[in-house]
Amino acid sequence: MDRVAIVGVGQTKYERGKTKNFAELVYEVTRKALDDAGMGLSDIDNVVTTTNDFYDGRTIACMAVAEAAGSYGRDATNVEGDGTLSAFYGLMRTLSGVYGTTMVTTHCKLSEGSPRKLFNQAFDPVYERSLGMDAISSCALQARAYMHRFGVTEEQCARVSVKNHGNARNNPYAHVSLDITVDDVMKSPMLAEPIKRLDVSPISDGACAIILATEERAKKAAKKPVWVRGVGHCADAYRLGERDLSVSPALEAAAGRAYRMAGITDPSREINVAEVYDAFSYMELMWYEGLGFCGQGEGGKLIDSGATQMGGRLPVNPSGGVLSAHSVQVAGLARIAEAALQLRGEAEKRQVPGAKVSLAHGAGGICAQTHCVWVLSN
Amino acid sequence: MDNETILEVKEKDGLLIHQGVIRVPYTWAAGAVASRFYAGLRDKKICGARCPKCQLVLVPPKKTCHQCFGDLNEWVEVSNEGSLQTFTVVHYHEPELHPIKPPFAYGIIKLDGADTGMTHLIGEADLKGLREGMRMKAVFKEKPDGNYLDIKYFKPVKGAK
Numbered sequence: 001m002d003r004v005a006i007v008g009v010g011q012t013k014y015e016r017g018k019t020k021n022f023a024e025l026v027y028e029v030t031r032k033a034l035d036d037a038g039m040g041l042s043d044i045d046n047v048v049t050t051t052n053d054f055y056d057g058r059t060i061a062c063m064a065v066a067e068a069a070g071s072y073g074r075d076a077t078n079v080e081g082d083g084t085l086s087a088f089y090g091l092m093r094t095l096s097g098v099y100g101t102t103m104v105t106t107h108c109k110l111s112e113g114s115p116r117k118l119f120n121q122a123f124d125p126v127y128e129r130s131l132g133m134d135a136i137s138s139c140a141l142q143a144r145a146y147m148h149r150f151g152v153t154e155e156q157c158a159r160v161s162v163k164n165h166g167n168a169r170n171n172p173y174a175h176v177s178l179d180i181t182v183d184d185v186m187k188s189p190m191l192a193e194p195i196k197r198l199d200v201s202p203i204s205d206g207a208c209a210i211i212l213a214t215e216e217r218a219k220k221a222a223k224k225p226v227w228v229r230g231v232g233h234c235a236d237a238y239r240l241g242e243r244d245l246s247v248s249p250a251l252e253a254a255a256g257r258a259y260r261m262a263g264i265t266d267p268s269r270e271i272n273v274a275e276v277y278d279a280f281s282y283m284e285l286m287w288y289e290g291l292g293f294c295g296q297g298e299g300g301k302l303i304d305s306g307a308t309q310m311g312g313r314l315p316v317n318p319s320g321g322v323l324s325a326h327s328v329q330v331a332g333l334a335r336i337a338e339a340a341l342q343l344r345g346e347a348e349k350r351q352v353p354g355a356k357v358s359l360a361h362g363a364g365g366i367c368a369q370t371h372c373v374w375v376l377s378n
Numbered sequence: 379m380d381n382e383t384i385l386e387v388k389e390k391d392g393l394l395i396h397q398g399v400i401r402v403p404y405t406w407a408a409g410a411v412a413s414r415f416y417a418g419l420r421d422k423k424i425c426g427a428r429c430p431k432c433q434l435v436l437v438p439p440k441k442t443c444h445q446c447f448g449d450l451n452e453w454v455e456v457s458n459e460g461s462l463q464t465f466t467v468v469h470y471h472e473p474e475l476h477p478i479k480p481p482f483a484y485g486i487i488k489l490d491g492a493d494t495g496m497t498h499l500i501g502e503a504d505l506k507g508l509r510e511g512m513r514m515k516a517v518f519k520e521k522p523d524g525n526y527l528d529i530k531y532f533k534p535v536k537g538a539k
C-alpha cells in the first residue's frame with residue numbers, strides 16, 4: 001500500500017445538549033483540522049462526511065453539513081456508519097491516485113432525538129422490532145452471553161468503567177469524567193442485567209474531523225505525519241440469534257487484516273496505546289480478546305492485571321474512551337484522532353510516554369455487528 | 379403539515395431550539411419468506427429455512443444464508459420448544475417501546491431442530507430463576523395478526539431448571 005498519513009485532526013468538546021447546530025459543529029472541527037495541518041481549504045481535494053438520517057432527523061442529512069465540511073465545488077460524498085468507516089472510505093479515495101488529500105468529518109447530536117426509540121429502528125420491522133429492544137437491552141444479551149461463557153464478573157466490567165471515567169479527567173474533550181470505585185459501579189441502578197447505569201456510555205453531542213494525505217502532500221503539512229500502517233473491516237451476521245454473541249469473529253478478522261498489513265505479529269507487545277469502542281464496559285473486555293491483546297475469555301484477567309491502565313504495558317482508552325463520550329457516529333473517528341495525537345506526543349495529560357504504534361477501533365450496528373481497526377505509527 | 383410540525387420554540391443560552399415531531403406512515407413488504415413464516419404461526423407451527431449448501435436451519439427464516447450465500451427455499455418445521463441461550467432482565471421503563479412493563483426478560487431461544495436462536499420476550503417465568511440452557515416453550519397468541527408477536531413470548535417448560 002502507498003503511504004497515507006493523518007495530517008490534521010479536530011474535535012469538539014463532547015457534551016449533552018449542545019446549542020450549536022450540525023453545520024456549526026462540523027465547521028468548528030473542519031476549521032480545527034485545517035489549522036492543525038497548517039492547510040487552507042484550497043489544499044483539500046475531496047470530502048467525506050458522515051450522517052444518519054434517522055439520528056439527524058432529516059433526509060439526505062449530508063446536505064446539512066456538506067458546505068461546513070468544505071464540499072462546495074469539490075467531490076463530496078457521504079458515509080452512513082461509524083466514523084472509522086468514513087475514514088476507511090477517505091483512505092481508499094486518497095489511495096485512488098485521484099486525490100492528494102481527503103477531509104473526513106462526522107457529527108452527531110443524538111440528544112436532540114429520542115435515542116432509545118431511534119436505536120430500536122435498527123431492528124428488522126418485519127421481525128424483532130416490535131419487541132421494543134434498544135442498545136442497552138440488546139447489548140445486555142451480549143454481555144451476559146460473554147460473561148457466562150468465560151466466567152467474566154460484573155466487578156471486572158466495573159473496573160473498565162472506573163479506569164475510563166478516571167482517564168477522562170485528563171481529557172478536556174470528554175463528556176463524563178468521574179472519580180469512582182468498583183463499588184460505585186456495582187451499586188448504580190440496574191438497567192438490563194448485568195448492565196448497570198455506570199456500565200453505559202453517555203449520550204454526547206459532538207463532531208470530529210481528520211485530514212488524510214498522500215506521502216507527497218503530507219510533506220507540506222505543518223505537523224509530523226502519522227502514518228496509516230494497516231486497516232481492516234469486517235461484518236458479522238445481522239440477527240443476534242445467528243451470531244455467537246460471546247465472541248467477536250468480525251473483530252478478530254478486522255484486526256487480523258489490519259495486523260497483516262501493518263506487519264504486527266504480537267499486538268500486545270507491538271502496540272503501545274489503543275483507543276477502542278467501549279460503548280458499554282463489558283465491550284472493552286471483549287475487544288481486548290478480539291484485538292488479540294489477550295487470549296479468548298481472558299479480558300477480565302487483563303483488566304485485573306492493570307496492563308491496560310495508564311502506566312500499564314498497553315494503556316487502553318487514555319482519553320476515557322466511549323464510556324466517557326459517546327457521540328455515536330463520531331466515536332470511532334475520535335478514536336483515530338486520539339490515537340494520532342498519542343503518536344505526535346500531543347495528548348497532553350493523557351499522553352502515553354514514547355508511544356510509537358497506536359491502534360484505533362470503531363464499531364457499528366446492533367451489538368457491534370461491524371468492526372473497523374486502524375494501526376498507526378510515526 | 380402532519381409529518382413534521384414545529385410544536386414549540388424554546389430558548390437555551392440565548393439561542394433558539396425548535397422542537398417538533400416526525401411522524402411518517404410507512405409500509406414494509408414482509409417478503410415471501412416472512413409471509414410464509416407468519417402463515418405457519420396461524421397454525422401454531424414454527425417454520426425455518428434450511429440452507430441447501432451448508433444445511434443450516436434458520437429460524438426465523440430468511441431468503442439468503444449469511445454463511446454461504448445459498449438461496450434458502452427448503453422449508454422445515456421445528457419444535458415449539460428449545461433451550462435458552464442467553465437472556466436479560468430489563469428494569470428500566472420505556473413505555474412507548476416495551477410491549478410489557480418491567481421488570482421483564484428478553485431471551486434468545488434455540489428451538490429444537492433449528493441452528494439459530496430466536497430473540498423474543500420471556501413470560502410466565504420466575505425472572506430470578508432464569509438460567510442458560512433452560513427449556514422454553516412458545517406461547518402463541520389466540521388471534522394472530524401476522525407479526526412477530528403472534529408468538530406472545532416463550533415460557534419455561536414446567537419443572538425446567
